[in-house]
Amino acid sequence: MTTDIGQWLGHLIGQVEGVQHRGRHARRQRLDVAPDALPALLELLQGKGSFVHLSAISCVDWPEDGQFELVYHVWSYELKTLVSAHIRIPREPGRYLSVYDIYKPAAFFERDIHEMYGVFFEGSPSMEKFILTEWDGPPPMRKEFDSENWVNDHFDWQDYHPDWLNDIESRGGGIAIRPDEQRFSRKAKHES
Amino acid sequence: MTSLSDIPVIQTPPEAPARGGNPLANVFDDFIRYCRSRSLFMLHYCTGCGAIELPPAMTSRFDMERIGIQPMVTPRQADILLVTGYVSVKTLKRIILTYEQMASPKYVIGICSCTVNGGMYWQSYATAKKLNDYLPVDLYIAGCMPRPEAVIEGLKALRDNIEAGTSDNWKDYYQRYDHYLGNQQRLFGADWQTPTEVIAEAKHYGLFGPDTLGEHTRRLEDHRKPLEPLRMTLNAGRLEHME
Ligand code: SF4
Numbered sequence: 001m002t003t004d005i006g007q008w009l010g011h012l013i014g015q016v017e018g019v020q021h022r023g024r025h026a027r028r029q030r031l032d033v034a035p036d037a038l039p040a041l042l043e044l045l046q047g048k049g050s051f052v053h054l055s056a057i058s059c060v061d062w063p064e065d066g067q068f069e070l071v072y073h074v075w076s077y078e079l080k081t082l083v084s085a086h087i088r089i090p091r092e093p094g095r096y097l098s099v100y101d102i103y104k105p106a107a108f109f110e111r112d113i114h115e116m117y118g119v120f121f122e123g124s125p126s127m128e129k130f131i132l133t134e135w136d137g138p139p140p141m142r143k144e145f146d147s148e149n150w151v152n153d154h155f156d157w158q159d160y161h162p163d164w165l166n167d168i169e170s171r172g173g174g175i176a177i178r179p180d181e182q183r184f185s186r187k188a189k190h191e192s
Numbered sequence: 193m194t195s196l197s198d199i200p201v202i203q204t205p206p207e208a209p210a211r212g213g214n215p216l217a218n219v220f221d222d223f224i225r226y227c228r229s230r231s232l233f234m235l236h237y238c239t240g241c242g243a244i245e246l247p248p249a250m251t252s253r254f255d256m257e258r259i260g261i262q263p264m265v266t267p268r269q270a271d272i273l274l275v276t277g278y279v280s281v282k283t284l285k286r287i288i289l290t291y292e293q294m295a296s297p298k299y300v301i302g303i304c305s306c307t308v309n310g311g312m313y314w315q316s317y318a319t320a321k322k323l324n325d326y327l328p329v330d331l332y333i334a335g336c337m338p339r340p341e342a343v344i345e346g347l348k349a350l351r352d353n354i355e356a357g358t359s360d361n362w363k364d365y366y367q368r369y370d371h372y373l374g375n376q377q378r379l380f381g382a383d384w385q386t387p388t389e390v391i392a393e394a395k396h397y398g399l400f401g402p403d404t405l406g407e408h409t410r411r412l413e414d415h416r417k418p419l420e421p422l423r424m425t426l427n428a429g430r431l432e433h434m435e
Binding site: 158 | 281282285308309310314315316317318320321322325378379380
């Protein structure tokens with residue numbers, strides 16, 4: 001069975017509709033799944049395929065396509081194979097089903113994705129804040145969130161040539177920063 | 193916004209030779225400063241990756257104890273607050289709480305480029321950029337990360353500054369509390385407050401100045417919740433079952 005995982009996996013997922021299989025390597029299999037088919041597929045992989053370990057759920061933002069890509073990585077200890085199941089869901093309204101009933105650790109990954117991308121998972125045990133407990137801005141991992149602007153609005157930068165540097169330079173030290181890499185705080189920007 | 197040099201350093205009483213230039217006039221002050229600079233307890237708040245260089249700096253290879261510096265476990269007993277590496281916004285709140293609990297005189301050292309200007313996290317929404325906007329930093333040790341030699345060199349510089357009486361930025365925190373609080377409020381929101389009575393402490397130390405109070409400290413009064421004593425009971429966790 002382990003000799004040709006691609007074939008075996010192809011056979012297994014043939015039972016679910018809407019799945020495309022691309023095996024790049026015996027240890028790494030990629031499945032492109034229709035969003036409706038994913039719960040059934042995961043259940044099959046877990047129940048029949050020994051993929052008992054959900055390594056991670058990751059999320060990719062595709063603003064041009066108006067889509068989020070969710071990737072479910074499941075690992076089998078017996079086959080030593082990682083299967084990544086990719087789905088695409090519409091960016092608006094950004095809702096999907098929780099797979100918490102199949103894999104318990106999904107609760108944390110889904111909570112994290114909800115916080116970072118604003119995707120809502122129906123049926124997930126908790127959609128509260130997770131790591132960014134003191135953050136009230138937009139979900140920061142969305143592509144349209146401009147981190148650099150936010151930083152410029154909220155922080156000031158150190159001066160590039162403060163007076164105390166003269167002391168250090170007179171003793172032979174100092175710093176050199178290329179002009180295109182210099183950043184200036186609000187105040188300096190408004191003044192210039 | 194502020195360069196370190198703009199922060200007025202308050203000199204310890206000027207060394208003007210009193211009473212006809214008695215060379216022994218300041219001998220006691222000098223002696224105290226000498227002793228203080230030779231026995232420093234350091235609270236290392238290991239916020240970022242720079243903390244990795246501290247174990248070698250502390251232990252036998254570089255051995256900072258030979259210059260009289262030892263790690264300390266609580267802020268109340270520490271003299272130096274060592275901030276080692278990037279400071280996330282959440283951590284910054286804890287650092288300010290820790291700093292305010294320390295007894296004066298106290299010194300802050302920012303280790304790593306990240307505390308100077310955000311370092312390689314300059315674009316990140318989650319990390320604070322300039323530590324000296326929020327706390328009075330005495331010394332920065334730049335580098336990503338600075339080697340133990342640099343750390344020891346920086347600590348020696350601090351020791352010399354303390355002995356010379358030039359390292360008293362902690363007074364600046366009391367004298368310009370409004371400025372620091374303003375930066376803290378800008379980041380944490382208008383209702384930010386700490387349980388420490390900084391203003392009362394400023395009066396106690398005789399450091400209450402014209403810039404201690406200002407618009408930001410006034411805002412503090414709007415939000416201040418009176419501290420309530422905790423009820424002292426045994427098995428407090430099961431209080432609701434008793435009632
Ligand atoms: S300066 Fe470098 S080593 Fe230090 S905290 Fe920042 S990234 Fe880490």
